[in-house]
Amino acid sequence: MTIIAQLSDLHLADDDPAPVRALREAVTTVLALSTPPDGVVLTGDLTDHGRPGEYALLRTELERLPMPVHPLPGNHDDVDALLEAFPAVPAANYAVTVGGVRLVCCDSTIPGQPGGTLSDPEWLEATLAEEPGTPAVVAMHHPPFPIGVRWIDEMGHADPDRLSTVIARHPQVVRVIAGHVHAGSVSGFAGTVATTCPSTYRQVHVDPGGRQALSTAKAGFALHLIDGLNAVTHFRTVGATAV
Known part of the structure; x- marks a missing residue:
């Protein structure tokens, strides 16, 4: 079995130590897992402003992960x-x-825009075709399914059907994982399962019809356990460790 930890929406800032402390606690929680992940994927919004100094902070905090x-x-x-x-x-x-x-x-980003779309579907198609017998996890920042919350979906994935067409042709894709939402969610997508991940920093109050607001939920991350073409996703709270 392969375990992939997903950390998302870190929003590290060089003018605010709070998200750095939050990431540090998330890394500590990952290190305390009874079975360490085989790898960690960071699904976007790693920094708040995209400044070189913020990426330097990120590299420093990640050095603890083996x-x-x-x-x-x-x-x-x-x-x-x-x-x-x-x-x-x-x-x-x-x-x-x-x-x-x-x-x-x-890469699902569009420069200067909060929403996104798949930047290179031809590359994804060719990459998945290279190893059709190997289970695959496709990761991006913008979720390719509507969350059901208007203000989030307005800055979501602009062309999920294009991605769906590619994914549907490759049954070895066991998960499509994303961030952006600052909350965990799950949806069927293109014959597989798509998920979003909690933020290591601040969570969003996901309320259909509700206004844009932060929630009091604790920071978290996702663990994806893949065994052949079988996969399960767990959402973990930062700070929660095995007894």
Whole structure:
């Protein structure tokens, strides 16, 4: 079984120590897991302003993790600054192997826009076609399904049908994972399951018909457990450890 930890919406800022402290606690919780993840994926909004100094803070906080960490951008990030801070990441769209799983990291950002869309569907199609027999997790920042909350969906994924067409052709995709929402959610998507992840910092009050507001929910992250074509996702609260 392969375990992938997903941390999202860190919003590290060089003018506010609070999100840095929050990430530090999230990393401590990951390190306390009884079975360590095989890898960690960061699904966007890693920084609040996309400044080089914020990515330097991020690298410092991630040094405690012994497993590989795979970042991808969100709408608060600067793609060039992110790639400069993580020279091992070859491009905004890239794929790696984590345990026995293909982790496909996609850039869904549109410069200057809070919403997003798949930046390179042809690349995703070709990448998934390379290893049709290997279970795959497709990761991005913007969820490709409506959350059911108007103000969140207005800055969501602009063309989920295009992504759905690609994913549906590749039954080895066991999860499509995203961030952006600052809350955990689950939906059927293109013959598989799509999820969003809590934030390591502040959570959003997800209330259909409600106004935009932060919630009092604790920070969290997701754990994706993949065994062949079987997968299960757990949402964990930061600070909660095994007894």
